[in-house]
Amino acid sequence: MLNPWRLRLLTRLDTLGTIRAVAQASNLSASSVSQQLAVLEAETHTALLERTGRHVRLTPAGVILARRARAILDHMDTVEAELRGLGEEPAGLVRLGAFQSAVHTLAVPAATRLGAAHPDLHVEVLQLEPHESMPALRGGDADLIITTTDFVEQPLDPDVDLVPLATDPIVAVLPPDHPATRRGAADLATFADEAWAFDMPQSYMATLTLRLCRQAGFEPRVVCRFSNYMLALQHVEAGLSIALLPGLAVDPRYRVATRELVSPVTRTITAAVRRGSPRRAAVQVVLDALRQNPDLPHLGGDE
Template sequence: MLNPWRLRLLSRLDTLGTIRAVAQDANLSASSVSQQLAVLETETRTQLLERTGRRVRLTPAGLVLARRARAILDHMDTVEAELRGLREEPAGLVRLGAFQSAIHSLAVPAVARYPQLDVELLELEPHESIPALRGGDVDVIVTTTDFGQLPLGPDLEIVPLATDPIVLVSSPDRHVPRGPAVLSAYAGEPWALDIAQSYMADLTLRLCRESGFEPRVVSRFSNYLMTLRHVEAGLAVALLPGLAVDPRYRVVTRELAVPLTRTIAAVVRRGSPLRAAVNLVLTALREQPLWTDVSS
């Protein structure tokens, strides 16, 4: 009989690529992970791993089992939730990952509508949430469909939620051009960026370079509130999603001369039946009144 824990380790190896990464993710030693995968080979009577130098990779049979394992584990989660569900109420833990600016404006209000649900809310940016969903670490993510580095493929089901404009943010005391922002006019300004390889950092760099200049980056923050505080103090300008601009901060926002929006969506894995609790979370996200529906 296949052991679900070992299947999960194999699935994580397919997602993360190395035994060491799986060990860190599972809070185990690398030798323990290797031993458990060796036991799984014995259980299946199939070679699942092969060595290439000092690295280990999945054999064709290992790839098949790793990718089937996700559906197997999803089905087991569904069955367990059904067994726990008393009086036919949605049951079981729902793990919801959302990017920073969607946490307070979308995810928290949606979850608060159903206090009877057991929801674990995780802050995950697009470059983190998409692999986490594919690897089975979360059940639902709120992400942007415009993050080109990790495209959303046919293995994922997309539920459009809203559009969110990208705006230029500056201090009201800073002398910057009025009207819609032409980025080339800000070539000499200091810039605050998100952390490297994040969606907004990559987008800001691309837009500035397309406008003919390399931004002079004076700060990088993983928290939009820190970015807003830095901008409010007059120390930088920044490009931010409209959702991220907290009205408590004394800043000015300007739409871009060439308007740009990002599409916000809830995403789940395709091919496995969704538990009632997961469906309820999706419904709450779609019905969140702060958002403009873009599904039509």
């Protein structure tokens, strides 16, 4: 009999690529992961892994089982939720991944509304940036994600269904007394000598900001990096830097000025769910709540 936990480890290996990465994601040692995958091979009487030195990769049989395992695990979640709610009410756990600026503006409001309407439904909100959320969805660590299709460094997965939610402009964020606040739209070339606040390397906004600055003809002088937009807003508010941020990330509690870009840049905010198995009622109701989006009418409505 196949063990769901070991199947989950196999799907994570298919997504993450290395035993070490699977171990970190599962809070296990690498040797424990290897041992459990070896047990799975014994259970299936099939070679699932091909070992070359310290590296492993899935055999064709391993790839097939990993892909089928996602559907198996999704179906088990569906059955469990149906038994808990007797099929009458969305029930069970839905893990919703969202990038930082969407957590409090999209994910938490949706979870709050659903908690009041469906007491047997539990929405667990996970902060996952675009480069993290798609692997988490594919590996079964998230049931539904809010991401952006504009992050070209993270290719879209053909096994995922996309549901557009809204658009969000990228804006220049300036100290309130910055000279550029007396002008109109921001021309990035005029900020070549400024100190810049950046997101962490490889993140969506760090990659995008670097690309836009280089397109404007300069290499930005990065004086700080924050994984938290609130810290970046504090730094800009203090007059220590400027930044490019998504409009959703600009909290009105901070005394900063924003300007749209001369060449407008927007990101498409998108929900994503795995395809290939019947969608759980609980996942569908969370997706519907995100699409309705009554808290952010200025960003767009239902698709």
